[in-house]
Amino acid sequence: MNLPDRIYESITLLSEEGNALYDDSAFEGAISKWSQALNLLPTPQASWEAFTWLSASIGDAFFQLTQYPKSLENLKDALNGPDGLDNSFIHYRIGQCQLLLGFDEEAITSLLKAYMLDGDAVFKADPDGEVYLQKLKAQHLIDG
Template sequence: MSDLDDFLYEQVTELSQEGNVLFDDGDLDAAMAKFDAAWGLLPEPKNQWEAALWLLAAKGDVYFARQQYAEVVDAMMRAAMCPDGLGNPFIHLRLGQAYWELGDKSRAGNELTMAYMAAGADIFEDEDPKYLDYLKTILQPPVGQDTL
């Protein structure tokens, strides 16, 4: 698909960046409002645009911070259907965490494994250690290593 026109791309990017700053400051409602505003600017079908991936991932991250795990799954599954979404380590990380929190350990294990395979243990660095600890119960360490 062709890229968004420059003016629209700038608007979407600016709103997204503002949302990221608000998210980092802990203002989840204001961050979501910025991400929603940016989402609203995308022409239909929205999931064809590269920006849809990072906007859905950002919205999923807000849902994760709010502990709204079913909404995380919905946003991240939609993100996975966007260009470059499938195989994105962050998408798989958040999906795995959400499934873990929802009690679906099988899906959690699959998604956390994909995140680990794509990005290594570093992707878990700033996350609650329980997710990597769970992964260690289902995955063997790489050859030549004692741990994941």
């Protein structure tokens, strides 16, 4: 099922504006644009592909702002959208948030899910990724 053209165009425009703001480290502005786009989705919102990437993007921006509870909330929402459970980045960011919030056991589970979905690629793409890989290695969950 496709979004109506008018809604699709509005979501695309807001998403692009949000991406540009994110790239300029204007994370609050990006969150605002992506939230506006999310609010345009017909109900049930979680049934649309855009729900997954908008929620994940909002969660990522909150992560950049070190607002980990809000990041975690939005990233967990993203899991409920199409292909959310199969997205290694979402699990990776969730694991990071959980670890930073002191939820160590849950963090290990989320980081392991990210690793199982995509190997070490998502970890290698992050300058801090080796820290999180070491958490899995220390638990003897992956080789290394």
